[in-house]
Amino acid sequence: MKKKICILGSTGSIGKSTLEIISKNRNDFEVILLSGNSNFRLLISQAQKFKPKYIYLSNFYLTEKIKYFCIKNKIIIINDLNLLKKIKFDITIAAISGIAGLLPTLNIIKFSKKILIANKESIICGWKFISRELKKYNSDFIPIDSEHFSILKLIENKNRNSIHKIYITASGGPFFNKDINLKKVSINQAISHPVWKMGKKISVDSANLMNKVLEIIEASLLFNLPLNKFSIVIHPQSLVHAIIQYKNGLSFFSYHEPTMKIPIINSLYDNLNNSDLVKEDFFNKNSKEKKLIFFKPDLKKYPAIHILEIAKKNDVNVYLMINVLNEFLVNQFLEKKIFFPDIISKLSLLMRSKQVKNYLKNNKIKHINDVFKTYNFCKRLLN
Numbered sequence: 001m002k003k004k005i006c007i008l009g010s011t012g013s014i015g016k017s018t019l020e021i022i023s024k025n026r027n028d029f030e031v032i033l034l035s036g037n038s039n040f041r042l043l044i045s046q047a048q049k050f051k052p053k054y055i056y057l058s059n060f061y062l063t064e065k066i067k068y069f070c071i072k073n074k075i076i077i078i079n080d081l082n083l084l085k086k087i088k089f090d091i092t093i094a095a096i097s098g099i100a101g102l103l104p105t106l107n108i109i110k111f112s113k114k115i116l117i118a119n120k121e122s123i124i125c126g127w128k129f130i131s132r133e134l135k136k137y138n139s140d141f142i143p144i145d146s147e148h149f150s151i152l153k154l155i156e157n158k159n160r161n162s163i164h165k166i167y168i169t170a171s172g173g174p175f176f177n178k179d180i181n182l183k184k185v186s187i188n189q190a191i192s193h194p195v196w197k198m199g200k201k202i203s204v205d206s207a208n209l210m211n212k213v214l215e216i217i218e219a220s221l222l223f224n225l226p227l228n229k230f231s232i233v234i235h236p237q238s239l240v241h242a243i244i245q246y247k248n249g250l251s252f253f254s255y256h257e258p259t260m261k262i263p264i265i266n267s268l269y270d271n272l273n274n275s276d277l278v279k280e281d282f283f284n285k286n287s288k289e290k291k292l293i294f295f296k297p298d299l300k301k302y303p304a305i306h307i308l309e310i311a312k313k314n315d316v317n318v319y320l321m322i323n324v325l326n327e328f329l330v331n332q333f334l335e336k337k338i339f340f341p342d343i344i345s346k347l348s349l350l351m352r353s354k355q356v357k358n359y360l361k362n363n364k365i366k367h368i369n370d371v372f373k374t375y376n377f378c379k380r381l382l383n
């Protein structure tokens, strides 16, 4: 039987990588739902190729753009995932970027046997609610961000109390080892990642290392380990994704080519034992040596790391606020309203401000509506 697939964010980098894998394995998968937010031409071409039953859109403008195509091809457009009926996807890929992915992820759980989640922001902002839904509907869950997928594999069947430290690797982004005035950095420079080809938001987060701060918060929530168990190491080759140091002196790391297709395909299949992603040789052609390089991150170059100190207050509203303010600030940079280093300096200032401290003292996240209350507070802070 073909596995029924739902992709939230099919027009993005993770969505496209997933569809590339599926297109090579059409006998194993049937795409039932696609979704996107802006690139309607790509969404239409994906729908022509994969013939889904549903397209999920939350954007009215896009609905108008693809309405006639969908009527002609008998594809049902839905604007609310709760309208899905009598369906259970074998696998859902949650790959919307930002907090915009939170409600779709929460809503799709009841319709999914297994969720592969790339959307770290929804975990950071709503893990409490996501994990509750996963338990309620008995759905499996696999994080596919390469570091988290590696940690998951490395700690399988191991006692968590025996972990001394977990190192999450960072490529260092486009400005690692570059003597450059960060104030003058253009959008194109910031999103030109040296190794990974990703969406704009995560690319900016990778350029200033905020992506690692978010990944550590994500990992701490997912694996139920304190933030101080995690550290960042710069590894420009992006071959090693996570290193686990055990208290008994042994360390293990996970090594794979820097492509998201590896965690994705190994989560799509339960026991994959053959993939065209395997390179024949460990060494590159004509090379007789391979060195793995690691650096300690320079706090002056990457002040984002200090944000982890604020996060250590261990309050989900703090995580949420860090995530939301960062999203707004990244957007401001992408709209050319602020300079690249302002993202972290403003985030740091705001998180230490009296207004935020007071808000945090008086507001806790108990209900999903509290998440959006904090979202609106952050929005007001930046206006």
Ligand code: NAD
Residues within 6 Å of the ligand: 008, 009, 010, 011, 012, 013, 014, 015, 035, 036, 037, 038, 039, 058, 095, 096, 097, 098, 100, 118, 119, 120, 121, 144, 145, 146, 196, 197, 198, 199, 200, 201, 202, 260
């Ligand atoms: P992307 O920008 O390339 O794609 C985002 C997708 O989400 C697109 O399909 C877009 O249309 C959709 N989307 C955006 N806003 C939306 C909204 N308001 N409503 C509905 N859909 C919306 O991003 P990406 O690089 O694919 O990253 C997706 C997620 O995966 C992010 O959370 C990112 O942190 C995470 N992730 C990505 C990578 C990677 O290699 N790209 C690696 C690890 C984790």
Ligand code: MG
Residues within 6 Å of the ligand: 145, 146, 147, 215
């Ligand atoms: Mg990652």
